[in-house]
Amino acid sequence: MRPLLPPPNETELERATRIQEENVAAAKSREIDLQIKTDKLEAQKKGGPVRILLLGQRGSGQSTILKSLQFRFAPNAFKEDSFAWRTVIHLNLVSTVNFVLDLLPPTSRAQPRDGGGRSSRSRVDLDSRSTDEIKRLRTRLHPLREVETILSKRLTTGKFPSRGPLSTTLGSDQPSFKSVDIVRSGSRWKALSKLYGPGGQDQMNEMRQIIAACCPDIVSLWENETVRSVISDREEFQEHTTTFSLNNALRICQMGYEPIVDDILRTHLTTLGVEEHHLTLEGGQTEQRNQEWIIYDVGGSRTQRAAWVPYFDNVTIVIFVVPLSAFNQVLDEDTSMNRLLDSFQLWKTTCSSKILAGVTFILVLNKWDLLAKKIEAGIQFKDFVTSYKDKPNDARSVSQYVRRKFVEFHKKLSPVNRPLFSHVMCATDSQDISFILIYIREILLKAHLGETKLM
Ligand SMILES: Nc1nc2c(ncn2[C@@H]2O[C@H](COP(=O)(O)OP(=O)(O)OP(=O)(O)O)[C@@H](O)[C@H]2O)c(=O)[nH]1
Numbered sequence: 001m002r003p004l005l006p007p008p009n010e011t012e013l014e015r016a017t018r019i020q021e022e023n024v025a026a027a028k029s030r031e032i033d034l035q036i037k038t039d040k041l042e043a044q045k046k047g048g049p050v051r052i053l054l055l056g057q058r059g060s061g062q063s064t065i066l067k068s069l070q071f072r073f074a075p076n077a078f079k080e081d082s083f084a085w086r087t088v089i090h091l092n093l094v095s096t097v098n099f100v101l102d103l104l105p106p107t108s109r110a111q112p113r114d115g116g117g118r119s120s121r122s123r124v125d126l127d128s129r130s131t132d133e134i135k136r137l138r139t140r141l142h143p144l145r146e147v148e149t150i151l152s153k154r155l156t157t158g159k160f161p162s163r164g165p166l167s168t169t170l171g172s173d174q175p176s177f178k179s180v181d182i183v184r185s186g187s188r189w190k191a192l193s194k195l196y197g198p199g200g201q202d203q204m205n206e207m208r209q210i211i212a213a214c215c216p217d218i219v220s221l222w223e224n225e226t227v228r229s230v231i232s233d234r235e236e237f238q239e240h241t242t243t244f245s246l247n248n249a250l251r252i253c254q255m256g257y258e259p260i261v262d263d264i265l266r267t268h269l270t271t272l273g274v275e276e277h278h279l280t281l282e283g284g285q286t287e288q289r290n291q292e293w294i295i296y297d298v299g300g301s302r303t304q305r306a307a308w309v310p311y312f313d314n315v316t317i318v319i320f321v322v323p324l325s326a327f328n329q330v331l332d333e334d335t336s337m338n339r340l341l342d343s344f345q346l347w348k349t350t351c352s353s354k355i356l357a358g359v360t361f362i363l364v365l366n367k368w369d370l371l372a373k374k375i376e377a378g379i380q381f382k383d384f385v386t387s388y389k390d391k392p393n394d395a396r397s398v399s400q401y402v403r404r405k406f407v408e409f410h411k412k413l414s415p416v417n418r419p420l421f422s423h424v425m426c427a428t429d430s431q432d433i434s435f436i437l438i439y440i441r442e443i444l445l446k447a448h449l450g451e452t453k454l455m
């Protein structure tokens with residue numbers, strides 16, 4: 001809080017009294033802060049849960065990190081949930097197929113009624129053979145429109161999800177992939193997809209049969225030359241689940257399909273609000289086995305960020321996720337804002353928060369694989385981050401540069417001197433996540449030994 005201005009015409013005695021009172025008040029406030037932090041650490045020493053807050057902008061990979069943690073450290077619980085993901089993965093696949101069909105050039109003067117409005121069509125010209133093939137695929141895959149509607153309703157208690165683009169690329173004049181991105185993460189949708197309701201089981205079986213019957217045409221669509229040329233310059237097909245689900249269509253469409261960990265990690269469900277997840281460590285070192293973690297996963301879009309604050313009070317560790325590959329993208333909610341710059345600003349606010357002063361940060365520089373792909377494709381980092389100047393345009397140098405900037409801000413803006421843990425990673429690689437366990441063990445150990453400087 002900013003100190004009040006001294007009253008005008010203050011005497012020497014009044015000034016001395018005021019300063020003494022201010023010092024007493026400040027000491028009292030520090031004492032209260034210290035007590036709160038000591039209580040938190042005491043609770044942990046007694047085996048209380050470790051509370052972890054996952055923060056970051058939309059699509060940075062927070063929920064993927066949560067899923068990776070669940071898979072690595074609570075594999076049995078993760079397995080129990082895997083069937084709930086099947087519906088979401090199917091929905092992801094069919095909405096991608098429908099999206100691709102919408103992108104294709106017209107095959108007759110009259111546009112198919114269900115295709116309009118979702119995206120702008122390609123300007124690719126078709127010869128008569130390709131036209132016939134596209135027509136055929138459109139007709140044969142038509143049932144997937146209905147499947148998309150029904151699966152969406154199933155996962156949202158009958159309320160059809162509103163849709164929004166996942167990301168927008170700077171300089172792109174076309175709308176982005178409208179993904180299946182509004183279904184809530186957390187336990188609510190999982191319960192919905194497990195409890196099918198009256199007639200639900202039969203309907204879901206029917207949906208799976210339709211998907212299985214469409215499998216050969218989905219594969220033909222994905223292998224089609226026209227499709228390949230239409231999507232070749234579209235950002236959505238380099239990132240997100242898009243290509244993954246189509247590449248794996250043959251497996252995902254089988255009637256007996258059971259999701260594997262990769263399928264689950266690559267599925268995006270936008271988190272709404274703050275979701276609380278309990279994770280009991282099934283493996284790990286002896287002292288960590290059965291340790292309970294409470295992980296808060298937040299929705300990262302700007303409109304959701306106000307909902308984070310009440311959780312600041314209650315956590316020991318913040319895992320802040322930065323999508324390294326977003327350097328050439330803008331926010332969906334503000335297309336004038338570069339996503340990496342938004343991450344920097346969010347980081348600055350988070351680091352300087354006094355409520356989070358006693359919290360240790362783990363900085364995760366995520367989506368390393370996608371950064372490397374973009375750089376390999378010849379995209380120049382300096383074109384989007386001018387301060388990078390003439391440094392080498394390779395993924396390692398870029399990620400080191402970004403990491404250094406984040407570390408500098410943490411040092412400069414933290415209200416107290418505190419450690420920072422950071423890691424460059426790929427959250428979809430479930431092996432990569434082990435470092436978090438190591439960091440958390442170190443953070444707790446330091447706290448227990450009283451080595452963490454709290455004030
Ligand atoms: N290739 C790749 N994809 C990733 C990585 N991390 C996350 N993704 C994908 O990025 C998409 C978005 O990830 P989420 O974890 O759902 O994003 P989020 O940060 O939770 O976003 P909101 O909940 O919308 O705020 C998903 O399709 C993930 O599979 C990564 O390191 N590499």
Ligand SMILES: [Mg+2]
Nearest residue numbers: 062063270271
């Ligand atoms: Mg999320």
